[in-house]
Amino acid sequence: MFCMIVGVVMRIIFHSDLNNFYASVECLYNPSIRNDAVVVVGDAEKRHGIVLAKNGLAKKYGIKTGDTIWEAQQKCPTKLTKVVARFDLYRKVSKIVKDIYREYSDRVESFGIDEAWIDVSERVSNFEDAYNLAEEIRKRIITEVGLTVSIGVSFNKIFAKLGSDLKKPNAVSVITPTNFKQVVWPLKCEDLLMVGHSTKAKLIKNNIKTIGDIARAGKNFLKQILGKNGEKLFDFATGKECSEVQKVGQHDEIKSIGNSTTCARNLTNINEVRAVLYVLAESVANRMREVNLWASCVAVSFKTEQLETFERQQKLDYPTNLAEVIGHVALDLFKCNYNWEYQIRSLGVRVLNLCDEPLQYNIFNDAQTILKKDKLERIVDSLRGRFGYGVIRRACILKDDMLVDLNPQDASHKIHPKSFIY
Amino acid sequence: MFNKKIVSVTAKFLTTGYIMPLIIHYSDDKDYFIDKVYSCKNCASLKVGGIGKRYDIRIGNKRTFLYLEDSIWFVEEKMESNN
Numbered sequence: 461m462f463c464m465i466v467g468v469v470m471r472i473i474f475h476s477d478l479n480n481f482y483a484s485v486e487c488l489y490n491p492s493i494r495n496d497a498v499v500v501v502g503d504a505e506k507r508h509g510i511v512l513a514k515n516g517l518a519k520k521y522g523i524k525t526g527d528t529i530w531e532a533q534q535k536c537p538t539k540l541t542k543v544v545a546r547f548d549l550y551r552k553v554s555k556i557v558k559d560i561y562r563e564y565s566d567r568v569e570s571f572g573i574d575e576a577w578i579d580v581s582e583r584v585s586n587f588e589d590a591y592n593l594a595e596e597i598r599k600r601i602i603t604e605v606g607l608t609v610s611i612g613v614s615f616n617k618i619f620a621k622l623g624s625d626l627k628k629p630n631a632v633s634v635i636t637p638t639n640f641k642q643v644v645w646p647l648k649c650e651d652l653l654m655v656g657h658s659t660k661a662k663l664i665k666n667n668i669k670t671i672g673d674i675a676r677a678g679k680n681f682l683k684q685i686l687g688k689n690g691e692k693l694f695d696f697a698t699g700k701e702c703s704e705v706q707k708v709g710q711h712d713e714i715k716s717i718g719n720s721t722t723c724a725r726n727l728t729n730i731n732e733v734r735a736v737l738y739v740l741a742e743s744v745a746n747r748m749r750e751v752n753l754w755a756s757c758v759a760v761s762f763k764t765e766q767l768e769t770f771e772r773q774q775k776l777d778y779p780t781n782l783a784e785v786i787g788h789v790a791l792d793l794f795k796c797n798y799n800w801e802y803q804i805r806s807l808g809v810r811v812l813n814l815c816d817e818p819l820q821y822n823i824f825n826d827a828q829t830i831l832k833k834d835k836l837e838r839i840v841d842s843l844r845g846r847f848g849y850g851v852i853r854r855a856c857i858l859k860d861d862m863l864v865d866l867n868p869q870d871a872s873h874k875i876h877p878k879s880f881i882y
Numbered sequence: 883m884f885n886k887k888i889v890s891v892t893a894k895f896l897t898t899g900y901i902m903p904l905i906i907h908y909s910d911d912k913d914y915f916i917d918k919v920y921s922c923k924n925c926a927s928l929k930v931g932g933i934g935k936r937y938d939i940r941i942g943n944k945r946t947f948l949y950l951e952d953s954i955w956f957v958e959e960k961m962e963s964n965n
Contacts, residue, residue, distance in 0.1 A: 489931040491884075556933060605933055606926025 470637070472590045473705060474578040475612040475620035476597070478557060479629035481574035482513035485553050486543045488606045496541040497521055499532050503544060512545050516629070557605055562708055564597065569706040575624075577617050579705035587613065587636050594632040602630070618653055618701045619644060625651065640699050645672025652696055654689065662686060671697045714751060718759070719743045720808025726765050727804040734791055735857040740809040741787030742854075746841050748811065754779035755811035760790040764802040771808075772797045779815055782833050786811060886930035887959035891948070903937055903948055906957070914941045916948075925949075929958045 478484065482500040487493055497518040499511045511527045521536040533540055554573045561568045567579035584590045594611040601609045608630035612623020619635040622644060626633040635643050650660045652671050662685055663669070668677055674697040682690030695701045719740045727733050737760070748755065759773035772793045780786065790809045798804075843852050892905040900922070906914040918940040925936035927949055934951030949956050 488926065488928070488933070491929065491931050553933065604924040604926060606928050 470615050471579060471581040472584055472587070473614060473617055473620045474580060474590075474594055474597070475571075475614075475617065475624040476561065476576050476578060477610045477612075477624040477628075478554075478574040478601075479608045479610060480513060480515050480519075481554075481607070482545060482550055483515035483518070484607050485550055486546075487515060489549070490543075493541045493543070496539055497523070497536050498541045498543065499523060499529075500545050501529050501532075501542050553605065553607070557601060557607070557609075560597065560600055560604065564593070565705075566708050567705040568708050571621075575621075577620060577705045587634055591632060591634050598630065598632060614640075616699060616701045617703060617705065618696045619699060621653055622647070622651060637699065641672070644699075645670060645675060645697075647671050649674055652693065654693065654696070659686060659689065659693075714753065714814060716759075716810050716812040716814065717744055717747050717751075717753070717755070718808055718810030719747075720761065720806060720810075722763075722806040723804070727807070730791075730795065731856070733794055733804060733807065734787075736807050737790045737794065737809060738783070738787040738854055739857055740807065741790055742783040742840075744809050744811055745781050745783035745786055745837060746844075748781040748814075749838065749841060753814045753816055754781050755786075755814050756780075757811065757813040758786050758789040758793070759810040759812060760793045761808040761810065762794065762798065762804050763806040765805050766802050767805070768802075770797065773812070775813070779813075780830075782830070783837055784833060883961040884929040885959040885961050886927075886932065886956050888954060888956050889948075891955040901935075901950065903939070903950075903955070906941075906948065906955075908957075916941055920945075927956075927958060930956070932956060 483498050486500055487498060495517075497520075498515040499518050500513040501509055501511055503509065509529045511523060511525055511529070511532050513525060514523050514532075518532070518536065518540065521540075523532045523535050523540075527535070529542060532542075550573055558568060558570065558576060561576055561578045564583060565578050565580050567577075569577045571577065580590065580593060584593050590613045594613050598609055598611055601607055610624045610626075610628045610630065611632045612620040612626065612635065613632060614620040614623050614635040615637055619640060623633040623635045626635075626643070647670060649655050649663050649668060649671055652674065655663070663674070666677070666681075666685055668674055674682065674693055677694070679691055679694040682694050684690070686693065692701075721736065721740065723732075723736060727736065756776045756779045757773055758776065759771055761769065761771040763769045774789055774793055776785070776789065786809060840852055887908075890907040891903050892907070894902045894904055896902055902919065903916055905916065908914055916939050920938040920940065922935055922937050924934070926933045927936070927947070932949055932951045934949050937948040937950070939946060939948050947958060949958075
């Protein structure tokens with residue numbers, strides 16, 4: 461049974477967002493800190509010591525995600541409880557919550573560890589029933605998992621997500637085809653998904669301040685100032701976005717593969733950068749081989765000690781999944797684009813323009829050499845699979861154990877929000 | 883104040899897959915025989931922290947909860963207050 465509006469089948473979609481997820485899980489498992497200002501932080505010894513999450517009380521002190529521990533301490537000098545993130549625990553709790561969602565629909569699409577869309581169109585036929593169902597889920601999560609959740613109920617994924625941000629914590633908000641202009645359009649343009657700093661700046665420059673302004677600006681004008689994204693934003697703002705909630709187990713198309721790390725200490729010369737880039741490139745190449753993908757573009761990103769970030773990318777002549785090529789291109793990109801004004805704090809390597817067609821042999825590449833290197837790297841993968849990551853390493857990364865003491869293949873800290881539009 | 887007291891339990895695994903706790907081995911010299919299980923629900927323990935199956939049980943004439951989280955059993959142990 462579907463909800464009908466003007467003769468069109470309308471979907472009912474929930475977006476569920478666990479409030480202050482990491483901090484809430486820590487408070488659940490340690491009731492003695494429940495009334496403190498709590499921040500969940502990364503491992504300070506590995507210089508991942510930033511605030512990853514905070515509870516409501518810490519938020520009141522102005523602590524923000526991404527603050528360094530030192531900054532957080534300054535904002536709340538009296539009593540700030542710091543706990544080191546336990547990603548395994550968060551993953552476990554996330555799975556319990558998502559299993560609850562899956563009792564209501566086979567279309568449950570995760571958006572990061574603490575958010576998910578749930579398509580309940582086959583279960584409820586109007587927004588009143590949808591509200592009641594969302595309330596039921598909200599109450600179940602409190603009782604069964606001990607966490608609060610904000611649920612947005614709407615007719616597309618974008619408005620459902622907006623709805624879950626409207627009332628926090630522990631609430632259900634409904635955005636319908638009849639009320640969205642009153643509810644959504646007065647909101648700031650940056651409240652809309654995909655409006656980041658630079659898009660916001662362009663919109664504001666054109667006097668587009670609210671989501672309603674985006675809708676009124678018209679598709680053509682938005683396309684002029686934002687390109688293809690402008691068209692998407694117009695659809696978002698006018699409620700025309702219609703991407704499906706993916707079915708459980710449905711795999712997403714992989715658009716890029718990347719690894720990054722904050723180094724144990726700042727990098728001061730190109731040899732150190734080379735070592736870290738090659739560790740990352742090896743990880744990226746290994747992951748590409750696991751899913752049988754080749755890339756024809758490499759991107760390198762880096763952050764200076766001043767926390768300025770850069771990303772540069774370069775197209776390749778032919779697709780590759782060789783760590784040697786990826787590392788080499790990443791290093792070249794770095795050399796060409798950085799003048800060492802400051803030391804380097806973190807580095808990342810990413811490949812994009814992925815395809816499942818291997819190398820097109822032509823007269824410009826030496827196929828035999830490439831095949832040999834491919835075989836060699838697969839042997840390295842296999843050795844590491846059998847004996848552990850450290851069993852074999854490139855000579856260039858053996859010089860400084862502290863710098864390259866990272867195993868990018870270690871999945872314990874990998875929690876990637878996924879793309880939401882397919 | 884409550885403490886998360888991890889306990890060992892003697893339980894019966896029924897053919898339905900249901901795990902029926904029978905005895906709580908509270909300490910070396912203290913076993914509690916469970917006289918009745920009223921219900922078993924998925925539930926969080928807000929008192930001591932944990933998520934799992936919550937058994938609502940009776941031991942003698944006292945009702946209490948016994949939790950099973952992953953494969954660990956725990957109870958919410960009342961602590962003496964110093965104040």
